[in-house]
Amino acid sequence: MNARPATNEPRSLAFRRERESEWLALEALLDRALPRGLSALEEEELHSLPMLYRSAVSSLEVARATTLDRELVDYLEALVGRGYLAIYSSRRGKPFELGRLLLLRFPQAVLECGRELALSFVLFALGVVVAWALVQHDGAWYFAFVGEGMAGGRDPGASTEMLRGALYDDSGGEGLSIFGAFLFSHNTGIGLLAFAVGFAAGIPTAYLIFTNGLVLGAFLGLYSSRGLLIPLLGWLLPHGVPEITAILLCGAGGLAMARALLLPGERSTREALVIAGKRGAMLVMGSVVLFFFAGIIEGIFRQTVLDEPSRFAMASFNAAWLTCWIVLPNVWTRWRGREAS
Amino acid sequence: MSDTGGQAPTVRHAPIDPVVVIQSPEGVPVSFVLATPFERALAFALDFLFSQLMTIALVLILVVTAAATLSEYVLAIALMGLFVFRYAYFLVLESRYHGATPGKRILGLRVVRRDGGPLDLEATLARTVLRELELTLPIALLSAPAQFLGRAPVWLTVLALSWLAIVLLLPVLTKERVRAGDLVAGTVVVRVPRHAMRTDAAKRAGSDRGLQFTSKHLAHYGEKELEALAELLRAHEIGRAEVSDLTRVAETICQRIGLSTRLLDDPERFLRDFYRAQRTELERRLVLGQRVADKHARSNPRS
Numbered sequence: 001m002n003a004r005p006a007t008n009e010p011r012s013l014a015f016r017r018e019r020e021s022e023w024l025a026l027e028a029l030l031d032r033a034l035p036r037g038l039s040a041l042e043e044e045e046l047h048s049l050p051m052l053y054r055s056a057v058s059s060l061e062v063a064r065a066t067t068l069d070r071e072l073v074d075y076l077e078a079l080v081g082r083g084y085l086a087i088y089s090s091r092r093g094k095p096f097e098l099g100r101l102l103l104l105r106f107p108q109a110v111l112e113c114g115r116e117l118a119l120s121f122v123l124f125a126l127g128v129v130v131a132w133a134l135v136q137h138d139g140a141w142y143f144a145f146v147g148e149g150m151a152g153g154r155d156p157g158a159s160t161e162m163l164r165g166a167l168y169d170d171s172g173g174e175g176l177s178i179f180g181a182f183l184f185s186h187n188t189g190i191g192l193l194a195f196a197v198g199f200a201a202g203i204p205t206a207y208l209i210f211t212n213g214l215v216l217g218a219f220l221g222l223y224s225s226r227g228l229l230i231p232l233l234g235w236l237l238p239h240g241v242p243e244i245t246a247i248l249l250c251g252a253g254g255l256a257m258a259r260a261l262l263l264p265g266e267r268s269t270r271e272a273l274v275i276a277g278k279r280g281a282m283l284v285m286g287s288v289v290l291f292f293f294a295g296i297i298e299g300i301f302r303q304t305v306l307d308e309p310s311r312f313a314m315a316s317f318n319a320a321w322l323t324c325w326i327v328l329p330n331v332w333t334r335w336r337g338r339e340a341s
Numbered sequence: 342m343s344d345t346g347g348q349a350p351t352v353r354h355a356p357i358d359p360v361v362v363i364q365s366p367e368g369v370p371v372s373f374v375l376a377t378p379f380e381r382a383l384a385f386a387l388d389f390l391f392s393q394l395m396t397i398a399l400v401l402i403l404v405v406t407a408a409a410t411l412s413e414y415v416l417a418i419a420l421m422g423l424f425v426f427r428y429a430y431f432l433v434l435e436s437r438y439h440g441a442t443p444g445k446r447i448l449g450l451r452v453v454r455r456d457g458g459p460l461d462l463e464a465t466l467a468r469t470v471l472r473e474l475e476l477t478l479p480i481a482l483l484s485a486p487a488q489f490l491g492r493a494p495v496w497l498t499v500l501a502l503s504w505l506a507i508v509l510l511l512p513v514l515t516k517e518r519v520r521a522g523d524l525v526a527g528t529v530v531v532r533v534p535r536h537a538m539r540t541d542a543a544k545r546a547g548s549d550r551g552l553q554f555t556s557k558h559l560a561h562y563g564e565k566e567l568e569a570l571a572e573l574l575r576a577h578e579i580g581r582a583e584v585s586d587l588t589r590v591a592e593t594i595c596q597r598i599g600l601s602t603r604l605l606d607d608p609e610r611f612l613r614d615f616y617r618a619q620r621t622e623l624e625r626r627l628v629l630g631q632r633v634a635d636k637h638a639r640s641n642p643r644s
Binding site: 009010011012013016020023024034035037054057060061065066067068069070071072074075077078079080081082084085088089097098101105176177178180181182184185188189192193195196197199200204257270273274276277278280281282284285 | 363365366367369371372373413414416417418420421424438439440446451453454455457458459460462463464466467470471472473474477478501504508521524525526527533534535536537538539541542543544564567568571575617620621623624625627628
């Protein structure tokens, strides 16, 4: 052992000599595949990419275990990282991704967030009942819930005739689509915010849902005290069915996020948050579609169709397709799951 | 023997960037350097600029169309289009270009999923919607504070604002530099790795046999000193270490391993040969499962 001359070269040098050409070939492919996606590669290169990547991965593992050349390990680390990004994060666009999410994942997410949706409904209903009862009891309460701008003269001081007139206001068809577009943007903005602020332990979300319920309850209280409840519902429900559902769904998404933060259960908070966040994102996506229909109905249909039967028919129709959209995919998934097992 | 050998290499290590390790689907841990909050802010500023420029272009087109057609529907579509575009820019570009919006791409950043899977539309959606909280809400608060805070009691305002401040500072506060949208989507933003292969410091022209060291000479240093030496040689290559540095280190090594310093007519050549021989010896031990972390592990007779 003593005084034996060490003439050999380091093993890592030979290792690098053997494998270097493969690494360089992979690097050349990645230089093109990373900025432009895998579609930048020829068919043949596409086949060799996974092989070169696996080889680089095994090179990295060998290098980590047996070489003391940090440069080499760093180089391979970066090479494998780039390969990972090119191969795994550059998913080829699935053409029906959006459709699958809307028709399958959204209804599933509604079911998965059932408890939060129920809570969101209870908060909203509570707002409605409280405001309704208070306004019914004393009209002065009305202004505590509905701002002057929103009321637009529809307040306890107005005559019954004026209140009725507001429900059958035929504005002549000018600029209605612009009104609809405005309503869509405005309401969707509120829905997205209601979801996003769920990140603050859900308190602002709950507050938003509750106050929305208060506004509705105040209107209901005012109109029902004048015996105008049915006409108001006819005016409200056609767009209210999709719009209120959408608000409740966004709220449910926000509450799900809050629950993940506060009561993550067996999972870590971070894992629970990711699951809730993705479900919430699905709920928000479905809500945007609902807000879109609500905007069209509120902006155009409500202003042009003035007879009660048509209005209630529209409301029932909306309730029907909405129910089908949420229920049928879940029934189908369950049926298919049973079939499979 | 004096202990100056350890501190002799004067080259400072580059500050180590925080790294995130992602398990790839075939079970290999792949490590990435996290993007700094500054880089991310810069990427966002660029994206914001691009999206605003595109919005202006969109508005111009729509104004011209509206003027030409005099149709209210054009205006309605314009109104809706502008609203949708605010989200669509990030949503479409981030999912279409594999987690890299133009701003991120310019800075060499990418969004990746923490669990190693491909970035899906759900994750991108969650990241985008949470910007409502991180961007739209603060802007709305700044532009019209009275509308939001007018009726709230002071303690509530303070509480809400400090909470919002924490949310905005998450990228600085968290270990993985995530914003709220990343937490909810299960993503991190990393730098696209880039590392050119350099020539091995142990490489040598074939005919040159170099200085010979015996195993007694090579029984003093460990992996830590080897790495420090490699770094010194690399620094010398790019002109960041003087010949005098090399001489000093070479003398320290000679003293420690018991060689006469008279041999030191070419310190660089001496250091390269010593590096090569020492690495050969240490790598041979490594394969046998005997790690020598540093010189202190050597002086311990049990190791």
